[in-house]
Amino acid sequence: MTKPISFILNGDEISCDIQDHWTLLHLLREELGLIGTKEGCGNGECGACTVIVDQLAVNSCLYLAADVQGKLVQTIEGLAVHTGSLHPIQQSFVENGGIQCGFCTPGMIMSAKALLDKDAEADREAIKHALAGNICRCTGYVQILDSVAAAGRQMAENQGEGAAAAKDPGTITQQSMNKKAGEVIT
């Protein structure tokens, strides 16, 4: 069955028609052309399809598109600003060698973002716990964990500098999203 939905995708309001059985992953990749989010296992085991819905990391392969009605969705495409400057987590993955083939990276980064947005100073154990559902088959995770930890330090520093943080468009989006999310989540 076809039905109209509307939701906020990376800060923009989206209205579209969906089929009831579409997953959010299908909607993003096949209908909206946002192919940054990857399909790995399709069964919620690998985390490659991780996106953030109302501030929570979820497997978009198991999340029905119908259920994003009225919600805030963030994908990897929403992180870098239009001028091309990367989000601190993306920058950190580049600088710390947290990427090999790159297939797991969007999911890793979205899981990291959901964590660091809540607690930029999350310790190593908290980072491992938050990323345990993201599988990487290239590397040994050490550099990925290093990347997230370094990004967290950077984000904490940015938050400390109030004025500087306000200039970071990523932060502004997050703040406005938090406000909206507060209205949606009861």
Next chain:
Amino acid sequence: MKPFTYLTPATVEEAVALFGQHRETARYMAGGTDVIVKIKDGWMGPDYLISLKQIPGLNDLHKNENTGELTIGALVTHAMLEQSLLIRNEYPIIYDAVSNIGSLQVRNMGTIGGNLINAVPSADGAIPLIALDGSALLVGPKGERSVMVKDLFVKPYETVLTPGEILTKITIPAQAPRTGSAYIKFGRRAAMELPLIGIGVLLVVDEDLSTCTRARICLGVAGPTPLRAVKAEQMLEGQPVTSDLLTEAGKTAAEESQVRDSVRGQAWHRKEMIQVQVRRMGLRCLDIINQKARQA
């Protein structure tokens, strides 16, 4: 994925009525982390998927401070339980169990009600609720009834729910003073893995902080359904709890279990681990009780 019509009732009554219209062509869905996988894999193919997500109140999580009763709505996610300070401080056995279910992504979607209804022998979510003497409220076409969580399971993937019934909430009675509880998911790794064995222990002790007045020893993956090691519990009740007594209770619990060889591990190994972990979880219960007594 096979197409279906997605229905989003606003009340439990409406959901039950929709099931009444579509019957065997319909399935209920809570968080979807099991149902969507099963539809994708072709294990089920409903024409109508009835979502319980939009029914207000089903994700209620609160403790009644007058009666001490804890209510966990069926749609409360594992992550909500994991992040609740109430659960962490007062119901550590629930925290221990839910914080390693699946992955964070799965815990953000998957619900405690769905975990129970899925009825896998390993159901991490069921063990603490059984240890806490929890009961489940079932609402269906013929009205509502309450069933102890320990009596919910018939065999793997099958519960006592009749067609059209919905598990709406779990109620945990007030805990006695000086209660300690702990759970361990024992396996090769915690994330995205089913346990080799799951062991939950709950102890209540007398004012001497030693004599056991109530014991619960609950095991997952130790039989076709989650089970209680009743003989082992009886060994503890009325006795001063010591490490040696817990070892003996662990042996009895291992004998009471119906462990089998499987791809994840051998029966003898599971038995040895039940014995060891019953003692360790029992000691952790005592630690929790003593720590709280010092604070009081």
